[in-house]
Amino acid sequence: MEPVQTHTHTPFADVDAMPAEMITLLIAALEAMSRHPEIRRVRQIAHDALRPASGQRLLDAGCGGGDVARGLAAEVGPDGCVVALDFSASTIEAAGRRHDGSPVEYRLGDVCALDLPDDSVDGVWCERVLQHLDRPDTAVAEFARVTRPGGRICLIDTDWDSLAFDGLREDLSTALLRFSRDQFRRGQLDMGRSLRRRLLGAGLTDLQAVPVTCFFGTPESAAVVLPMVNPDLPADAGMWPDGLRESWFAEVDRAGAAGEFLAVLTLWVAAGTV
Numbered sequence: 001m002e003p004v005q006t007h008t009h010t011p012f013a014d015v016d017a018m019p020a021e022m023i024t025l026l027i028a029a030l031e032a033m034s035r036h037p038e039i040r041r042v043r044q045i046a047h048d049a050l051r052p053a054s055g056q057r058l059l060d061a062g063c064g065g066g067d068v069a070r071g072l073a074a075e076v077g078p079d080g081c082v083v084a085l086d087f088s089a090s091t092i093e094a095a096g097r098r099h100d101g102s103p104v105e106y107r108l109g110d111v112c113a114l115d116l117p118d119d120s121v122d123g124v125w126c127e128r129v130l131q132h133l134d135r136p137d138t139a140v141a142e143f144a145r146v147t148r149p150g151g152r153i154c155l156i157d158t159d160w161d162s163l164a165f166d167g168l169r170e171d172l173s174t175a176l177l178r179f180s181r182d183q184f185r186r187g188q189l190d191m192g193r194s195l196r197r198r199l200l201g202a203g204l205t206d207l208q209a210v211p212v213t214c215f216f217g218t219p220e221s222a223a224v225v226l227p228m229v230n231p232d233l234p235a236d237a238g239m240w241p242d243g244l245r246e247s248w249f250a251e252v253d254r255a256g257a258a259g260e261f262l263a264v265l266t267l268w269v270a271a272g273t274v
């Protein structure tokens with residue numbers, strides 16, 4: 001089935017609509033994030049909340065480069081399977097190129113209209129996807145529909161308005177944060193904290209919600225997760241107020257060299273039982 005998504009608010013809502021060099025950059029960024037110790041810490045908490053087991057059939061909804069799907073496949077083993085699903089054909093292609101022989105089935109699809117039967121998976125992982133959707137609750141309802149009774153759903157997402165800096169000139173960090181808050185849509189600013197409520201709304205029980213505040217002590221570490229600190233992003237990426245990009249990065253470099261740079265961002269892990 002061809003995905004029919006119409007969300008267009010963020011680059012990750014429709015990756016394939018972007019220029020080829022931007023797609024390459026985004027896929028490389030997802031891989032770099034997978035290796036970042038703070039993202040690994042978030043994923044360990046999510047893993048414990050999902051409780052994957054040998055022989056299970058799991059769904060990684062909005063799988064990106066497929067790192068998580070391949071990790072889960074190692075847990076479910078040869079008798080299990082992970083469906084790695086994404087809306088973007090280039091992302092699924094990139095994930096397929098990284099296939100390591102583990103039981104992962106890469107599929108194109110829309111999390112808001114899953115082409116899977118009711119009660120057909122034992123669990124769902126959905127990481128940093130809902131913030132890009134117009135109808136996140138439709139996706140959560142779909143996860144509940146396809147998960148068998150007793151199965152687990154684990155959602156991971158960001159609260160972008162938790163982003164804070166220290167060690168930088170206050171006028172610059174204030175201008176940057178104000179600009180970011182205007183650029184991010186509401187679902188990106190507060191998606192993390194809303195995950196538990198969304199699972200409750202879909203009828204799940206045994207709910208868990210863990211805020212994980214990620215710490216970045218250098219500009220290099222922050223740049224992997226925070227686009228506004230990433231100097232490799234093109235100037236027209238919409239991350240910096242007009243005319244401030246150069247002074248922002250000069251200040252980030254100065255604070256980094258002085259050992260003063262600090263950034264924090266809270267990601268939430270929420271899980272429940274169907």
Ligand SMILES: C[S@@+](CC[C@H](N)C(=O)[O-])C[C@H]1O[C@@H](n2cnc3c(N)ncnc32)[C@H](O)[C@@H]1O
Pocket residue numbers: 005012013014015030061062063064065085086087088091109110111112126127128129132133
């Ligand atoms: C920020 S990336 C996260 C990827 C992966 N979950 C991770 O944490 O590395 C968001 C992903 O969601 C996918 N996506 C966005 N809207 C989607 C939808 N409606 N259905 C399926 N995937 C979607 C994007 O193509 C992208 O790969």
